[in-house]
Amino acid sequence: AGLLVERFPELAGRFVYLFLGRLDPNKGLDVLLPAFARVRGAYPQAHLLLAGPDERGYRRQVEDLIGCLGLEQAVTLAGYLGGDLRLAALRDSHAFVLPSRYEGMSMALLEALYHALPAVTTPYVGLSQRLARERCALVSELDEECLAGAMREILRNPEEARQMGLRARAMVVADYTWDTVAASLLDRLIDLLPGGCLSKIE
Numbered sequence: 001a002g003l004l005v006e007r008f009p010e011l012a013g014r015f016v017y018l019f020l021g022r023l024d025p026n027k028g029l030d031v032l033l034p035a036f037a038r039v040r041g042a043y044p045q046a047h048l049l050l051a052g053p054d055e056r057g058y059r060r061q062v063e064d065l066i067g068c069l070g071l072e073q074a075v076t077l078a079g080y081l082g083g084d085l086r087l088a089a090l091r092d093s094h095a096f097v098l099p100s101r102y103e104g105m106s107m108a109l110l111e112a113l114y115h116a117l118p119a120v121t122t123p124y125v126g127l128s129q130r131l132a133r134e135r136c137a138l139v140s141e142l143d144e145e146c147l148a149g150a151m152r153e154i155l156r157n158p159e160e161a162r163q164m165g166l167r168a169r170a171m172v173v174a175d176y177t178w179d180t181v182a183a184s185l186l187d188r189l190i191d192l193l194p195g196g197c198l199s200k201i202e
Contacts, residue, residue: 031147
């Protein structure tokens with residue numbers, strides 16, 4: 001606790017939206033930043049933490065867009081965060097956003113859900129259908145207005161956002177920890193074994 005603000009003091013007293021991933025065109029940052037500008041127009045306490053390594057020089061374009069939108073004081077480009085700082089970002093941020101154009105099973109998203117962060121993502125991210133169905137995250141179209149609306153919803157209804165985060169954590173604990181995934185995989189493998197093989201394994 002407190003390590004994140006110690007490293008990035010501009011986050012003190014702010015409502016922090018965390019993006020955790022590569023700075024890459026696929027991640028939808030060109031939509032996220034103008035959407036965040038809309039959010040901050042209504043909620044000046046909002047701050048966006050972009051945590052992740054540069055991918056193919058895309059950070060420069062992100063910096064240019066931040067400047068064009070006048071968000072220099074509202075966006076922190078943290079670079080890659082690992083170890084305790086990564087955990088601190090997940091622990092001390094207030095919401096998570098992953099507006100990818102296409103993505104499989106996102107480990108960053110699972111980590112955020114495990115930490116009970118209310119999350120916003122898109123239909124093009126693995127697990128998004130289940131998240132929407134079980135009300136474990138807000139799933140928005142990759143559109144500036146829609147994304148801003150979902151992000152504002154978390155600030156507008158903090159108790160519902162908190163409950164959504166708790167549902168998400170319960171889902172991850174039940175189905176996506178290493179122990180549960182390993183047990184499920186073992187059950188599937190045993191089902192595929194020819195008769196008589198199970199006794200040899202035991």
